[in-house]
Amino acid sequence: MEGECKVLLDAAVDTEARTQTLRVKPSSKLTTALLVFTLCLAAAAAAVLIVNRHAKGPGPDEDNFDLHHTLRQISNVRAAIHLEGEYNPDRKTSVEWKKDVDQSHFQGGLELNNNEIIIPRKGLYFVYSQASFRVNCVSDDDDYTSKSMVHLSHTVKRWSKSYGADDSIKSYQTILHSVRTACQKNSNSQLDEEGSWFSAVYMGAVFNLNEGDRLKTMMEEKMLQDLEDGPGKTFFGVFAL
Numbered sequence: 001m002e003g004e005c006k007v008l009l010d011a012a013v014d015t016e017a018r019t020q021t022l023r024v025k026p027s028s029k030l031t032t033a034l035l036v037f038t039l040c041l042a043a044a045a046a047a048v049l050i051v052n053r054h055a056k057g058p059g060p061d062e063d064n065f066d067l068h069h070t071l072r073q074i075s076n077v078r079a080a081i082h083l084e085g086e087y088n089p090d091r092k093t094s095v096e097w098k099k100d101v102d103q104s105h106f107q108g109g110l111e112l113n114n115n116e117i118i119i120p121r122k123g124l125y126f127v128y129s130q131a132s133f134r135v136n137c138v139s140d141d142d143d144y145t146s147k148s149m150v151h152l153s154h155t156v157k158r159w160s161k162s163y164g165a166d167d168s169i170k171s172y173q174t175i176l177h178s179v180r181t182a183c184q185k186n187s188n189s190q191l192d193e194e195g196s197w198f199s200a201v202y203m204g205a206v207f208n209l210n211e212g213d214r215l216k217t218m219m220e221e222k223m224l225q226d227l228e229d230g231p232g233k234t235f236f237g238v239f240a241l
Contacts, residue, residue, distance in 0.1 A: 079107065080106070099112045137184070156175055172216065
């Protein structure tokens with residue numbers, strides 16, 4: 001009797017163990033399959049999102065980035081103007097400045113108005129100018145003991161509200177001025193048959209200018225007739241720093 005109970009008990013234990021084994025194994029395989037299936041779904045969803053994003057084009061954030069980048073490029077255009085000069089007998093105190101000839105150009109708000117450069121906004125600017133001349137150095141005086149020197153000069157003047165003057169007065173102040181001795185009058189020039197002396201007066205410096213400031217050049221009338229106005233010889237310009 002005792003032996004039969006032991007056999008039955010062992011059989012019951014063995015049967016229960018097999019049952020548990022059968023229950024565990026299918027559960028483990030099912031979990032693995034579910035995990036693999038979930039990963040596949042996640043990968044497929046990510047692929048769909050990527051495809052849709054490319055099909056729709058850049059999002060709002062990317063559009064805003066492109067717009068800001070373009071605006072920065074526009075705002076970074078440095079203000080500059082370069083003018084070519086020529087002699088105009090109707091102007092008695094200055095060169096006639098041209099903005100649409102040879103290498104002349106303008107951008108960033110700087111402009112030419114009434115033969116003057118207008119400053120668009122407050123800031124540091126480099127102002128420069130050059131005037132070239134062909135001077136006759138032959139003297140008509142036979143008294144060589146009193147030989148005269150030929151001087152060339154060129155001036156840039158500024159008008160600004162910061163000076164405190166009335167707008168209607170247009171009081172200008174000199175900001176650049178240069179004088180050069182070209183030659184000495186002589187009866188026998190050693191330069192060429194006509195006794196001409198070629199010379200240029202150049203000047204340039206940095207200034208803190210205000211919005212609405214006006215810049216102009218001045219020159220003695222007698223020198224304007226000797227002006228060399230070929231390409232690149234006489235010019236006037238400003239650029240922002």
